[in-house]
Amino acid sequence: xxxxxxSIFGFGNVGRALAGVLLEKEPxxxxxxxxxxxxVSVADTSGLVWLPEGIDLREALLVKENFGKLSAxxxxxxxxxxxxxxAVREIEADLVVDVTGDMRAHVWHLExxxxxxxxxxxxxxxxxFHYSELVGEAERRELPYLFEATxxxxxxxxxxxxENLLGDTVEGIEAVLNATTTFILSRMEEGMTFEEALRKxxxxxxxxxxxxxxxxxxxxxxxxxxxxxxxxxxxxFGEASVRGITGVTPEEIERARGRGNTVRLVASIREGSVTVxxxxxxxxxxxxxxxxxxxxxxxxDLLGELVIKGSGAGLKETASGGVGDIVKASLQLxxx
Amino acid sequence: xxxxxxSIFGFGNVGRALAGVLLEKEPxxxxxxxxxxxxVSVADTSGLVWLPEGIDLREALLVKENFGKLSAxxxxxxxxxxxxxxAVREIEADLVVDVTGDMRAHVWHLExxxxxxxxxxxxxxxxxFHYSELVGEAERRELPYLFEATxxxxxxxxxxxxENLLGDTVEGIEAVLNATTTFILSRMEEGMTFEEALRKxxxxxxxxxxxxxxxxxxxxxxxxxxxxxxxxxxxxFGEASVRGITGVTPEEIERARGRGNTVRLVASIREGSVTVxxxxxxxxxxxxxxxxxxxxxxxxDLLGELVIKGSGAGLKETASGGVGDIVKASLQLxxx
Numbered sequence: 181x182x183x184x185x186x187s188i189f190g191f192g193n194v195g196r197a198l199a200g201v202l203l204e205k206e207p208x209x210x211x212x213x214x215x216x217x218x219x220v221s222v223a224d225t226s227g228l229v230w231l232p233e234g235i236d237l238r239e240a241l242l243v244k245e246n247f248g249k250l251s252a253x254x255x256x257x258x259x260x261x262x263x264x265x266x267a268v269r270e271i272e273a274d275l276v277v278d279v280t281g282d283m284r285a286h287v288w289h290l291e292x293x294x295x296x297x298x299x300x301x302x303x304x305x306x307x308x309f310h311y312s313e314l315v316g317e318a319e320r321r322e323l324p325y326l327f328e329a330t331x332x333x334x335x336x337x338x339x340x341x342x343e344n345l346l347g348d349t350v351e352g353i354e355a356v357l358n359a360t361t362t363f364i365l366s367r368m369e370e371g372m373t374f375e376e377a378l379r380k381x382x383x384x385x386x387x388x389x390x391x392x393x394x395x396x397x398x399x400x401x402x403x404x405x406x407x408x409x410x411x412x413x414x415x416x417f418g419e420a421s422v423r424g425i426t427g428v429t430p431e432e433i434e435r436a437r438g439r440g441n442t443v444r445l446v447a448s449i450r451e452g453s454v455t456v457x458x459x460x461x462x463x464x465x466x467x468x469x470x471x472x473x474x475x476x477x478x479x480x481d482l483l484g485e486l487v488i489k490g491s492g493a494g495l496k497e498t499a500s501g502g503v504g505d506i507v508k509a510s511l512q513l514x515x516x
Numbered sequence: 517x518x519x520x521x522x523s524i525f526g527f528g529n530v531g532r533a534l535a536g537v538l539l540e541k542e543p544x545x546x547x548x549x550x551x552x553x554x555x556v557s558v559a560d561t562s563g564l565v566w567l568p569e570g571i572d573l574r575e576a577l578l579v580k581e582n583f584g585k586l587s588a589x590x591x592x593x594x595x596x597x598x599x600x601x602x603a604v605r606e607i608e609a610d611l612v613v614d615v616t617g618d619m620r621a622h623v624w625h626l627e628x629x630x631x632x633x634x635x636x637x638x639x640x641x642x643x644x645f646h647y648s649e650l651v652g653e654a655e656r657r658e659l660p661y662l663f664e665a666t667x668x669x670x671x672x673x674x675x676x677x678x679e680n681l682l683g684d685t686v687e688g689i690e691a692v693l694n695a696t697t698t699f700i701l702s703r704m705e706e707g708m709t710f711e712e713a714l715r716k717x718x719x720x721x722x723x724x725x726x727x728x729x730x731x732x733x734x735x736x737x738x739x740x741x742x743x744x745x746x747x748x749x750x751x752x753f754g755e756a757s758v759r760g761i762t763g764v765t766p767e768e769i770e771r772a773r774g775r776g777n778t779v780r781l782v783a784s785i786r787e788g789s790v791t792v793x794x795x796x797x798x799x800x801x802x803x804x805x806x807x808x809x810x811x812x813x814x815x816x817d818l819l820g821e822l823v824i825k826g827s828g829a830g831l832k833e834t835a836s837g838g839v840g841d842i843v844k845a846s847l848q849l850x851x852x
């Protein structure tokens with residue numbers, strides 16, 4: 181049995197789903213991989229709980245659920261107000277897990293790597309802005325730096341491009357990478373206006389409270405940028421050309437429907453170019469996804485066309501990517 | 517630059533396609549991975565050509581093309597009549613590449629592993645009958661034993677199940693894994709009888725000269741058995757329940773069409789059970805593949821439903837799997 185110490189940053193919806201999976205599937209990880217996860221710290225924006233002997237995740241989840249913040253947890257545990265940069269230095273851990281939305285997280289990812297810790301992240305901006313620096317540092321130090329959950333939740337498109345198809349040269353990728361926009365466009369097909377569809381998405385908890393990043397195409401743009409980095413070479417979100425769905429009119433959608441087509445927010449990735457924009461796609465195309473599905477069509481010189489389609493959103497679905505990476509990173513960590 | 521010595525067994529259509537890719541993409545492998553492949557032996561059923569300094573693949577391809585057999589190549593090269601069991605012992609190589617259809621190849625795969633050599637194979641029976649022994653031996657010796665090209669050509673469904681989704685528990689797989697039967701069933705939809713469609717497939721070079729393994733479902737059965745081994749636990753082809761498409765009638769296909777459905781040879785894989793049989797599937801289902809596509813729908817506890825679809829046949833497409841595995845295995849080989 182191998183013990184792996186995890187330091188988790190972020191205890192929002194995804195962080196809690198991930199903690200839930202670590203808890204529920206403990207016997208599975210022990211039996212299948214000989215891995216025993218010990219969570220030595222958990223942090224949300226209110227504070228950081230740190231216990232080298234291991235935190236009771238069941239209790240952590242209860243505290244968060246009942247009091248809304250980890251800092252409320254004062255009877256058995258110390259609550260610290262360390263910044264992540266400090267925490268990744270001070271806390272002894274094998275893996276740092278980032279399930280925050282911290283735009284500046286690259287700073288502490290780098291710090292963690294310099295401290296000899298592997299990193300698993302579902303947080304997109306570090307990759308979309310600092311891919312080269314982060315992945316380069318991890319490679320130099322031979323440490324895992326894994327980010328499957330940043331794109332298409334747990335659907336393993338990153339691993340597919342990063343660790344497979346190694347004999348192929350990727351020629352291009354077309355993908356639908358944001359579920360909120362698919363939801364809104366689908367409701368508009370049923371006759372709602374953009375505003376009504378957006379409100380519906382928010383009511384149903386599909387769109388974020390601040391849906392700007394989704395509807396303006398930034399979320400899809402981050403993801404498309406990351407796919408470009410993996411499939412071709414590092415570039416940053418600033419080089420991507422992004423147009424969201426706020427300008428899509430009911431008339432446009434109706435005209436597409438008349439032709440048997442549908443409008444989706446499509447990412448087109450070629451070497452040196454990332455474009456995200458609403459596009460009319462054939463109803464027969466794999467890009468005509470429904471509900472929470474994301475899809476990527478990967479074209480290569482040898483294999484031709486490969487389609488991978490799966491959940492692109494959802495808590496369990498995103499936790500799948502994070503937990504899968506935690507297992508993979510644990511199996512890659514230097515022994516002893 | 518790292519030199520990797522390859523010993524290739526099989527120089528039929530797939531073997532030659534693989535050699536062609538190694539040759540054409542030599543600069544790509546050097547630049548991208550720092551890998552320099554030296555082919556130290558190539559064998560077909562006529563004999564084995566062995567040159568420790570490395571064989572000129574261009575010449576080997578020309579000889580095979582012009583004379584139909586490697587044993588015709590006598591001016592510069594020695595032709596040996598070693599059996600594979602002997603060859604994997606005597607020839608110094610880092611990787612043994614099996615692109616034969618040898619039913620007994622597990623014997624020399626095991627021998628190669630015992631000699632400290634990694635194995636890459638597109639040959640199905642060794643896996644479908646001896647998975648546990650082969651993968652167990654490779655794991656004990658910490659040597660790569662890779663077989664992506666055995667299922668869905670280069671479409672990386674094996675890697676997806678073997679190296680990814682590590683936090684997920686697979687619940688079941690439904691797949692279409694044989695392109696010849698899809699071709700025949702599609703022609704029958706257009707009004708041909710089974711015999712006419714089969715003859716057409718043979719004329720077009722889609723079906724093997726002996727199409728028995730395809731139409732009786734054995735090829736799909738081998739592949740489904742391998743998927744079961746990877747997703748659940750090792751079992752052998754003898755435990756699979758297989759029914760081919762020879763009994764499918766034009767009337768059955770016509771009735772399905774009337775309901776908007778289509779008949780495909782579907783593999784259903786659950787823990788402890790592998791079934792391959794013709795099934796009526798909705799025209800909307802990912803299983804309603806066309807032409808050379810293969811597809812697998814993987815259901816898991818966390819991610820839900822994941823679809824991977826791509827070429828399931830073709831020479832370049834199968835070479836993609838083999839060459840990708842050669843690169844992956846090379847990067848995994850113990851250093852020095």
